[in-house]
Amino acid sequence: MxxxxxxxxxxxxxxxxxxxxxxxxxxxxxxxxxxxxxxxxxxxxxxxxxxxxxxxxxxxxxxxxxxxxxxxxxxxPAQRVVGGATVPGMPxxxxxxxxxxxxxxxxxxxxxxxxxxxxxxxxxxxxxxxxxxxxxxxxxxxxxxxxxxxxxxxxxxGADLSAASRRHAYVLKTLGEQGLIARHIPVAGRATDDGIRWxxxxxxxxxxxxxxxxxxxxxxxxxxxxxxxxxxxxxxxxxxxxxxxxxxxxxxxxxxxxxxxxxxxxxxxxxxxxxxxxxxPLAHTQVLLDPDLREDGPGVFVETPRTADRPFHGVLLSDGHDSAVLEGGVDDRLLVSLYWYCALAxxxxxxxxxxxxxxxxxxxxxxxxxxALDASDRAITAAALADLRAAAAPLGPTLPVGPPRLTSPGTSQHxxxxxxxxxxxxxxxxxxxxxxxxxxxxxxxxxxxxxxxxxxxxxxxxxxxxxxxxxxxxxxxxxx
Ligand SMILES: Cc1cc2nc3c(=O)[nH]c(=O)nc-3n(C[C@H](O)[C@H](O)[C@H](O)COP(=O)(O)OP(=O)(O)OC[C@H]3O[C@@H](n4cnc5c(N)ncnc54)[C@H](O)[C@@H]3O)c2cc1C
The missing domain is CATH 3.50.50.60 (FAD/NAD(P)-binding domain)
Incomplete structure (x- = not known):
């Protein structure tokens, strides 16, 4: 060296x-x-x-x-009881x-x-x-x-990777009808002849x-x-x-x-x-779109930005990878994940x-x-969950594996x-x-x-x- x-x-x-x-x-x-x-x-x-x-x-x-x-x-480290005896946790x-x-x-x-x-x-x-x-x-x-x-x-x-997507247009329109600001979320990647270069x-x-x-x-x-x-x-x-x-x-x-x-x-x-x-802190759910919207391509990249009276940032993506959980019962191109990220002081x-x-x-x-979260933080996460639930409902049925919920702390990786x-x-x-x-x-x-x-x-x-x-x-x- x-x-x-x-x-x-x-x-x-x-x-x-x-x-x-x-x-x-x-x-x-x-x-x-x-x-x-x-x-x-x-x-x-x-x-x-x-x-x-x-x-x-x-x-x-x-x-x-x-x-x-x-x-x-x-x-x-997990402390487990097996056969009446406590098994020591991991080092x-x-x-x-x-x-x-x-x-x-x-x-x-x-x-x-x-x-x-x-x-x-x-x-x-x-x-x-x-x-x-x-x-x-x-x-x-x-x-x-x-x-x-x-x-x-x-x-x-900057590239609008979902410009031609019917799923994307449907999500934008449906959120807009609820009075939410809904727009394409900026994505870091270039469109090339071989697809997106992330x-x-x-x-x-x-x-x-x-x-x-x-x-x-x-x-x-x-x-x-x-x-x-x-x-x-x-x-x-x-x-x-x-x-x-x-x-x-x-x-x-x-x-x-x-x-x-x-x-x-x-x-x-x-x-x-x-x-x-x-x-x-993150609220999450997954919905299933109408089968008529099935298509290939990048799909949904939508955000509902934070505003003064909504201290959370909503993101909707076609990133359903839970086909293993669903045992092949659903076309994952129809899944839309909703992520509501909360602002904490x-x-x-x-x-x-x-x-x-x-x-x-x-x-x-x-x-x-x-x-730890305090009472004001918990009020924000509860409001985010209610807002997520309301935004998801008109999009399609929520999946049994992805009901609206607050995820485990740290899930956002932010x-x-x-x-x-x-x-x-x-x-x-x-x-x-x-x-x-x-x-x-x-x-x-x-x-x-x-x-x-x-x-x-x-x-x-x-x-x-x-x-x-x-x-x-x-x-x-x-x-x-
Ligand atoms: C699945 C996932 C999805 C995400 N999606 C988004 C998103 O869409 N938008 C968003 O804004 N954020 C997202 N994030 C968060 C985002 O990835 C991070 O904020 C970002 O990558 C951090 O970049 P960084 O350069 O600070 O650190 P990192 O990308 O983590 O890089 C740190 C580097 O330092 C090196 N390193 C560490 N310690 C040492 C050492 N002692 N000696 C030598 N090398 C060392 C590591 O090997 C690593 O390569 C996501 C995170 C995950 C996990």
């Missing part, structure tokens, strides 16, 4: 936000090295797995692959966590050890948040607008590759206000070494980014690391902490979640806030350019920077902030 890299900037994490940072820097003429410790599942590193030929031809296989690659983040590590209290967990929250992370598995829904309710006022409206435009460009957001990190980087090193980063090394290097385990060889650079960007996901900072003890004076953990007490010696599947410190951005180190971890308070050359990217309370799918916002971070690194005044 090289002891010193020649890159100006090292980006830790080849998910979408790491790719946006790296691509923006490369386009500005900065020499970048991406490092990632995930397992490579595609010939082209970090392509969206939906682009694999086998997933294009078999949608159920793709759904099973996603489910298999997502592992629990933190669940208490700590890889998602099982003796310190995790069941009543404070996000049992459905998942992590992956895939090269490219969640960004190779995401549903590519990339709506802008509501500008009046969800754009952090610490950035000017014109700046947010510019950043969203740039992120949409990098993620290839946007993952590889698609953001584009055809001119950026150097990628397959390493797990164990620790950042700090000297005064600067990070001088990272301790890395080279994946092919297992050798341990140090990578040096002028600037470091950690884009390792909303739980592994604070885990790496915790393991490195580099923000010991900031009590906000891991705090303000937020997610989107971020709270200091909701957090991720790291203690004990156990580690997850990437070797990161095992997270323990402390998360963890935010754990490394939040702010104007002041008293309530945040990074400044408005993503730089860690008290450091000169350590930056973060990802949904952890989002301050909440948003209801829109968060990845486009994280990518917009990643553009700003990369631009400020490219301007030397911010890196010294």
């Amino acid at each position: 090289a002891v010193r890299s020649t890159a100006d900037v090292v980006v830790i994490g080849h998910g979408l936000t790491g790719a946006v940072v790296a691509r923006t820097l490369r386009d500005a003429g900065v020499e970048v090295l991406i490092v990632d410790g995930g397992t490579q599942f595609s010939a082209r590193p970090a392509t969206h797995l939906r682009n694999l030929a086998v997933c294009r031809t078999d949608r159920a296989l793709y759904a099973d692959l996603v489910a298999a690659l997502l592992r629990p983040v933190s669940v208490p 700590d590590g890889r998602g099982v966590n003796r310190a995790q209290r069941p009543d404070r967990a996000l049992p459905a929250a998942r992590a992956t050890a895939t090269l490219g992370g969640m960004s190779t598995l995401w549903n590519c829904l990339a709506p802008r948040p509501n500008p009046d309710l969800e754009w952090w006022p610490g950035l000017a409206v014109a700046e947010w607008t510019r950043l969203f435009e740039r992120a949409e460009d990098l993620l290839a957001v 946007t993952g990190p590889a698609e953001v980087v584009g055809d001119a590759p950026i150097p990628l090193r397959r390493c797990v980063i164990r620790r950042l090394i700090r000297s005064g206000e600067r990070i001088t290097g990272v301790q890395a385990i080279d994946l092919p060889s297992g050798e341990v070494g140090t990578i040096s650079a002028d600037v470091f960007v950690v884009a390792a996901g909303p739980l592994r980014t604070p885990a790496l900072l915790h393991a490195s003890n580099v923000v010991r004076d900031n009590a906000n690391l891991g705090r303000y953990l937020c997610d989107h 971020p709270r200091y007490d909701n957090r991720v902490v790291f203690h004990g010696g156990a580690s997850d599947s990437l070797g990161s410190p095992q997270p323990t979640l402390e998360y 963890i935010m806030g754990t490394t939040r951005m702010g104007a002041d180190d008293r309530d945040s971890v990074v400044d408005d350019r993503g730089r860690v308070w008290g450091t000169r050359n350590l930056y973060l990217a990802g949904t952890g920077l989002i301050r909440g309370a948003t209801a829109a799918n968060p990845t486009l916002t994280a990518c917009a902030l990643a553009v700003r971070t990369a631009e400020s690194i490219a301007r030397p005044a911010h890196t010294t």
